[in-house]
Structures are given as C-alpha cells and as structure tokens.
Amino acid sequence: MEEKLFTNERETRQAIQAAADQANKVRLPNFINWKCVDDYIMVQNLIPAQLCKSLIRESSLPGIKWSKHSWYNYGSDHFSSVPEKELDVVNSSPEQFKSMGKYLEKALLNYQKKYSTLLKEKMLNQNPLPSKKQFTSWIRHISQVRFNRYHVGTKMRTHCDHIQSLFDGKLKGIPIISIVGLLNDNYGGGAFMCRDKKINLIRGDILLFPSNFMYPHEVKEITKGIRYSFVSWAF
Numbered sequence: 235m236e237e238k239l240f241t242n243e244r245e246t247r248q249a250i251q252a253a254a255d256q257a258n259k260v261r262l263p264n265f266i267n268w269k270c271v272d273d274y275i276m277v278q279n280l281i282p283a284q285l286c287k288s289l290i291r292e293s294s295l296p297g298i299k300w301s302k303h304s305w306y307n308y309g310s311d312h313f314s315s316v317p318e319k320e321l322d323v324v325n326s327s328p329e330q331f332k333s334m335g336k337y338l339e340k341a342l343l344n345y346q347k348k349y350s351t352l353l354k355e356k357m358l359n360q361n362p363l364p365s366k367k368q369f370t371s372w373i374r375h376i377s378q379v380r381f382n383r384y385h386v387g388t389k390m391r392t393h394c395d396h397i398q399s400l401f402d403g404k405l406k407g408i409p410i411i412s413i414v415g416l417l418n419d420n421y422g423g424g425a426f427m428c429r430d431k432k433i434n435l436i437r438g439d440i441l442l443f444p445s446n447f448m449y450p451h452e453v454k455e456i457t458k459g460i461r462y463s464f465v466s467w468a469f
Contacts, residue, residue, distance in 0.1 A: 274444055275428055276345050280337045281438040286417040289330060290462050293381050300324045300383060303390075321388045321453075326379040326464070334464075338376050338413060341440040342468050345411065346373060373410055377467045381417075384424055384461035390453035392427075395445040397467055409445035409467035416441075422458030427451060 292298075300322035326334070350372075377400050382390075395412045414426065416435045426433045426441070428451040433441060443449045445467060453461070 271448055272429065272431065274349065275433065275449070276348065276442045277433065277435065278341050278344060278440050279436065279438050280341055280440050281334070281415060281417075283438060285333060286437050289334075289381070290417050292330065293324060293383070293462070298324060303382075305393075319388055321390060322383040322385070324381050324383075326381060331379050334379060335376075337440065338379075338466065341413065341442060342373060342376065342411065345442045373468050375405070375469050376413070377409075379464045379466045382463045382465060384421075384453065384456045386456050386458060389455040392450050392452040394447045394450050395467065397445070400467060400469075407469040409469055411442050411468040412445045412449070413466040413468060414441040415439065415464045417462040417464065420459055421456060421461045423454055424456045424461040425454040427454065
C-alpha cells in the first residue's frame with residue numbers, strides 16, 4: 235500500500251474522515267443465531283425451601299451489617315452509586331457458604347455436563363486421554379456468595395459481569411459463569427431480565443449464564459415486599 239504524507243492538519247483530518255466513511259460502508263453478515271446465545275441461560279431448582287428461609291432469617295439478624303451496593307468504574311478507579319435506588323449487599327458467612335456449597339456445585343456440574351460435548355470431543359483426541367472428571371468439571375472454583383436485598387424502590391441496573399475484585403493475587407483468572415439464586419418469591423416487581431428477556435424464577439432456583447458482554451442483565455424495581463437473592467461467580 236502506498237504511504238501518503240500529509241502536510242497540514244486539515245489534510246490529516248480529511249484523510250481520517252475518509253477512512254472512517256469507508257469503514258462505515260463495511261457491514262458484516264448477520265449470521266449470529268441469537269436463539270443459540272439464549273440456550274446458554276440455564277435455571278435449576280435445587281435449594282430446599284427450608285434452607286432459603288434459614289438464610290433469609292440469618293441474614294436479617296440485628297448484628298448483620300448490610301451496605302449499599304455500588305458500581306466500580308475501572309477507567310476512573312472509583313465507586314459510585316445512586317443510594318435511593320441501590321440494593322443492600324452482604325457477604326455470606328463461611329457456615330452459610332458451606333450449607334449452600336453442594337447445591338452450587340451440583341448446578342455448576344449440571345451446566346458443564348450440558349455444554350461440554352464439544353470440549354469432550356476435542357479432549358478425546360489428546361494423548362494421554364484425560365480423566366472422565368475433566369470432561370464435565372473443568373470450572374471448579376465458586377466465589378464466596380454475596381446476598382442481595384431489595385426493598386421497595388430499589389433495583390439492579392443493566393450491566394455485564396466482569397468482576398475483577400474476585401482476584402486478590404492468589405486467585406487468578408476471570409469470571410466464566412455467573413450464578414444467581416433466588417431465596418424468596420413473595421414480592422412485587424423485581425423481574426430478572428437477561429438479554430431483554432424475562433427469566434422466570436421461583437424460590438430455590440439457581441440461574442447460570444456466561445459472564446461476558448453478550449449477557450447483559452438487570453433486576454427491575456421492586457414494587458412490594460423485599461426480594462432476597464444471592465450472586466456468585468465460577469472460574
């Protein structure tokens with residue numbers, strides 16, 4: 235390609251604009267099957283009702299210190315929030331996390347079993363052959379659960395998960411699977427939306443989906459009662 239030397243700022247701006255105009259004429263074919271993208275959203279009803287009630291009761295004790303949710307801006311390195319609209323958050327205790335562990339692990343294992351066909355086919359060509367466990371459980375670490383509490387008038391704004399705060403130097407990686415659980419369903423509003431579609435959830439449900447830009451999600455504003463849920467991430 236011939237290189238051109240621009241002698242003044244005006245010529246440079248014109249050249250940049252011409253290149254941008256040419257780029258805007260290029261359109262990639264619309265080949266993405268969005269239904270297949272939605273296929274990677276999975277809901278499993280696994281958490282017993284009694285455990286859901288117990289977790290709500292324990293997290294509501296007077297000594298539990300909830301704080302307002304805030305958003306971290308990576309570019310400017312600061313936190314921000316709209317206090318009157320933000321939900322309350324608190325981390326689970328080690329005992330609570332342990333009581334939930336087998337249900338979270340089962341949900342994650344079921345998710346990997348369902349979607350690991352291609353991975354299994356590739357791994358079968360390796361020598362030596364991997365173990366059977368590697369086919370379905372290569373994502374094994376589940377982060378500490380965080381409880382979310384929504385009062386009337388609060389919500390979770392639309393966002394995509396990219397949780398850098400999970401990694402403290404000892405833990406390394408990126409979130410791969412987002413995990414959302416619902417502890418009660420006796421409230422008004424509060425619909426969980428993923429990719430602009432309502433995901434119907436009931437008490438005890440565990441929802442899993444990929445932690446990337448293709449799965450924006452939100453919780454609509456609460457209109458009645460209190461909504462209790464939890465979040466975690468697997469990698």
